Amino acid sequence: MSQPPAGVERRAYPRESLAAHPPNDAPAYASTRLRAPRKPLVILPHTLTELTGPVYGHESVAPGENDLTTRHDGAPLGERIVVTGRVLDEDGRPVPHTLIEIWQANSAGRYVHANDRHDAPLDPNFTGAGRVVTDASGAYTFTTIKPGAYPWRNHHNAWRPAHIHFSLFGPSFLTRLVTQMYFPGDPLLALDPIYQAIPDAAARVRLVSDFEIETTKPEWALGYRFDIVLRGRAATPMEDPHDD
Amino acid sequence: MMTERGITPSQTVGPFFAYCLTPEAYGTRGIASSEVATADAAGTRIRIEGRVIDGAGEAVPDAMIEIWQADGEGRYPDHAANAAFRGFGRAETDAHGRFAFTTVKPGPVPGADGSAHAPHIAVSVFARGLLNRLATRLYFEDEPANETDPVLARVPAERRATLLARRTAPDAYAFDIRLQGEGETVFFEI
Numbered sequence A: 001m002s003q004p005p006a007g008v009e010r011r012a013y014p015r016e017s018l019a020a021h022p023p024n025d026a027p028a029y030a031s032t033r034l035r036a037p038r039k040p041l042v043i044l045p046h047t048l049t050e051l052t053g054p055v056y057g058h059e060s061v062a063p064g065e066n067d068l069t070t071r072h073d074g075a076p077l078g079e080r081i082v083v084t085g086r087v088l089d090e091d092g093r094p095v096p097h098t099l100i101e102i103w104q105a106n107s108a109g110r111y112v113h114a115n116d117r118h119d120a121p122l123d124p125n126f127t128g129a130g131r132v133v134t135d136a137s138g139a140y141t142f143t144t145i146k147p148g149a150y151p152w153r154n155h156h157n158a159w160r161p162a163h164i165h166f167s168l169f170g171p172s173f174l175t176r177l178v179t180q181m182y183f184p185g186d187p188l189l190a191l192d193p194i195y196q197a198i199p200d201a202a203a204r205v206r207l208v209s210d211f212e213i214e215t216t217k218p219e220w221a222l223g224y225r226f227d228i229v230l231r232g233r234a235a236t237p238m239e240d241p242h243d244d
Numbered sequence B: 001m002m003t004e005r006g007i008t009p010s011q012t013v014g015p016f017f018a019y020c021l022t023p024e025a026y027g028t029r030g031i032a033s034s035e036v037a038t039a040d041a042a043g044t045r046i047r048i049e050g051r052v053i054d055g056a057g058e059a060v061p062d063a064m065i066e067i068w069q070a071d072g073e074g075r076y077p078d079h080a081a082n083a084a085f086r087g088f089g090r091a092e093t094d095a096h097g098r099f100a101f102t103t104v105k106p107g108p109v110p111g112a113d114g115s116a117h118a119p120h121i122a123v124s125v126f127a128r129g130l131l132n133r134l135a136t137r138l139y140f141e142d143e144p145a146n147e148t149d150p151v152l153a154r155v156p157a158e159r160r161a162t163l164l165a166r167r168t169a170p171d172a173y174a175f176d177i178r179l180q181g182e183g184e185t186v187f188f189e190i
């Protein structure tokens, strides 16, 4: 049996921060009704399995994968945007060299995905998938097209607010996060059962990017800032190192 | 936005992630695949097959399963790219809710006090209708070490079987994930 790899810290990840997440059971989001677990979750102490995690560095991503507007012969239609931000932990420390994957609808609100039946045009010059690895300060940047809102069948006249799907790893199995970035001032946010499933209003607004004139590129693209905060370790080591 | 301290909340992966996260059917390569270990990896090569099933007993055809595990000696890799053993795998379910991984059987993993934990694989489930990643664990039904595993000991005895992969062939295990209802899989708060 081997010892924990060097560098695996044994400081605890606080559980209180999990309160920011939506509940699994959110009946207004119809797809939860047959899929959300009904039995209580079992508390899992954090073992080596949870304190480690896959590491994907720069070699996982080809140059240009963070520019979704240059993946085809021509330029995609729609409003060109820059989305930039930093990945931090909950104590404000940067999360460097971590992989971010994004996917989104095109400017008409249509996904490339084979199952998307929305009667809106595909754009031959836009796939809508991107990847990047954060730099040493946790910073990342994507160039893309502002996604359109799209209808879904959750309830009568249901429309998803414009959003970009984000997937992040962070340093451990515990920090894995899949979420969605929204745009400021979108009137659909108030009506969206996925966004509104987050009970804490202060947590909810963390999913809304900020328009930023400093990020906006003259004659080129509007700029949005979206910082992402992953679970972090407490500042002091676990009191009981045998508690696993 | 950053005046508020606190983590970024989870949202569902939705139904349309495949062309980014599991894009083989779209003709591109994702960062990970269902091959956790190549044929060059040391250890006992196994195949894990399962289905994801909803509360009505129907297949979940649009889920993504991720697994994270130690190698045959109980060591976690410190890098996932370009190695015979990646430790990490990703698979989408098919129209029948089925998924499969090829990997090696993990060894016992050390606990903080030097005790050994039974061989296990950390499993994440993502899907439309799941606002959060669901975390569970796969254990092997034919492992005597299960009897003393401290995590299994926390699981109510009558539900423990939901975490045990059944051996279906010398090199194959079956592990179904029931999101809800009869035989609901044990999911963990991590």
Ligand SMILES: [Fe+2]
Binding pocket: A160, A163, A165, B014, B016
């Ligand atoms: Fe979406």
